[in-house]
Amino acid sequence: MDNKKSNYMKNLMLYKRIIRIVLFSIILYMIAGINNDWFMGFMSIADYLTWHMIFEFASVLVSFSIFTVSYFVYEESKKLNMIVLGCAFLMMGTLDALHTFSFKGMSDFFIANTTANRATTLWILSRTFGSFGFLLAVLIPDSVKTDIKKGVFAGLTFSFSILLFLITTYYPNAFPLMLIEDSGLTITKIIMEYIIILIMAITFAVIMYKYKKTAQIREHQFMMALVFLIFSEFAFTNYGSVYDAFNYIGHIYKIIAYIILYKAIYIDNVSEPYREMKKAKNELSDYSDNLNLIVKQRTKDLEDANSMLMKDIEYAREMQLSLMPEHLPEDKSVSFHAEYIPAERLSGDFYNVIKLDEDNIAIYIGDVAGHGVSAAMLTVFANQNVEPLKEDENEFGKVVSPEAVLDSIYKSFNETNFNDETYILMLYGIYNKTTKLFTYASAGMNVSPYVIKNSGEILELNSRGFSICKLGDYILPTYENRKMQMEAGDKLLLYSDGLVEARNVNNEIYGQDKMKNFLKKHHSLDASDLEIELKRNLYDHIGSIERLKDDVTILIMHVK
DSSP, rough: HHHHHHHHHHHHHHHHHHHHHHHHHHHHHHHHTHHHHHHHHOOOHHHHHHHHHHHHHHHHHHHHHHHHHHHHHHHHHHHHHHHHHHHHHHHHHHHHHHHHTTTSSSSSSBHHHHHHHHHHHHHHHHHHHHHHHHHHHHHHHTTTOOOOOOHHHHHHHHHHHHHHHHHHHOGGSSSSOEEEETTTHHHHHHHHHHHHHHHHHHHHHHHHHHHHHHOOHHHHHHHHHHHHHHHHHHHHOSSSSSOOOOOOOOHHHHHHHHHHHHHHHHHHHHHHHHHHHHHHHHHHHHHHHHHHHHHHHHHHHHHHHHHHHHHHHHHHHHHHHTSOSSSOOOOOHHHHHHHESSSSOOOOOEEEEESSSSSEEEEEEEEEESSSSHHHHHHHHHHHHHHOOOSSSOOSSSSSSSHHHHHHHHHHHTTTOOOOEEEEEEHHHETTTTTEEEEEEEEEEEEEOOOOTTSOEEOOOOOOOOEEETTTTTTOOOOOOEEEOOOOTEEEEEEHHHHHHBOTTOOOOOOOOHHHHHHHHHSSSOOHHHHHHHHHHHHHHSSSSOOSOOEEEEEEOOOO
């Protein structure tokens, strides 16, 4: 009875979220209708074209991102619905990009952009084929798989999109008029929009039917996105000018929907491999308990399972490495250098350097409990829950303080289903290039960062703090912002405990003292050389990288 009540309350909350989104969309729609004349006078055509380009290219970027995730996941899963969904977004992204370049008022694109009909036709084609593709993808069961090469799907989809563009451009009479200058939308355009809305409504109903059976969060996010997409199409049935308020909010609905869809598809396909690997690992454990009795019968099964596990781990390793920064920010005032040495295929360390704005750079490093699959899942969680920027009604792109970031991650972690034994140690800071002030907060990072002064003095920063763990029902910690004034020539060293706890053949640890002596001796080296020499000094101590028992991460910031 308690479980049924719990599930009922959970479903009720999720449906309430859908209702709130509907109400929000209606209110936004009414505001656009009431203030349309004011909007037309306030928003110049040049400003509108700028916003239109931002909205469209943001949605194009998300479309191609969804396609990319689906494209590469298909190589492993062979699920037909996944590649169909990816191709639907590839077509929408391609046609939306061409629609943007063809918009009235933009520079000539193949032909002069003197009318809005070509861009409107491309929009309708994008929405029509995209909505059909979305519906087809949700109708195809997950169990349906195919061996058709992914390149065939992508190649045909892209070629067909280009063909539609060429026909629209050079043979405009092949399609009915969608918009007549000074008259507005044609009846054909309005009918097509309602057909698209109908398709999306059917898709919503199919997903809601699946959601009642599975209660998966992905289906719920799909429903939220479809509500925004439906309101987007309603907005595009009402505009009289391509520069009016209805056209504008139609793009806002669309970009919100695309972001929700990307989140649903990306998170679902990143998390799924980890869940499958954990299941395979548990099955292997069950087999090993009775290995002496069934060794002959199960030898081949174990070999097959192990092969699959290693393949999945390698795939997960590639996904985990993709979360690591490929390039670190660098300019005339500051540079960053990092070294990441996992002790196993899947690591428990994570770090990143993020440029927040022209003045502020976010820096964080962390270590999670354990190694392997469970640790890798925690690093994915940590990376995805860092929120250095926040949007609200009054401010856009506000830099969030380190203590607030850690507080948010702590609360999010306590809402997950991770085991109570798991925890995350983390240090998050923000460096201001103008003031050279480094502000940071620690969630129990168990090794202290060092500031290497240009004079050779070594300063140890206070890293005390409460770890991110599953004690949210009992303890709500207060994370504290601490400050360190940097000067030109100073270097900041962040590292994980795997560095100082590495042991040699005599079981002697590398240790803080040895590292501090090394830093004093080599304080004049720049960040790149210091990182290389520090790694070399570590290897000289332990003798071989194979002796590493814990992940090692080194992150150096150099104030130029």
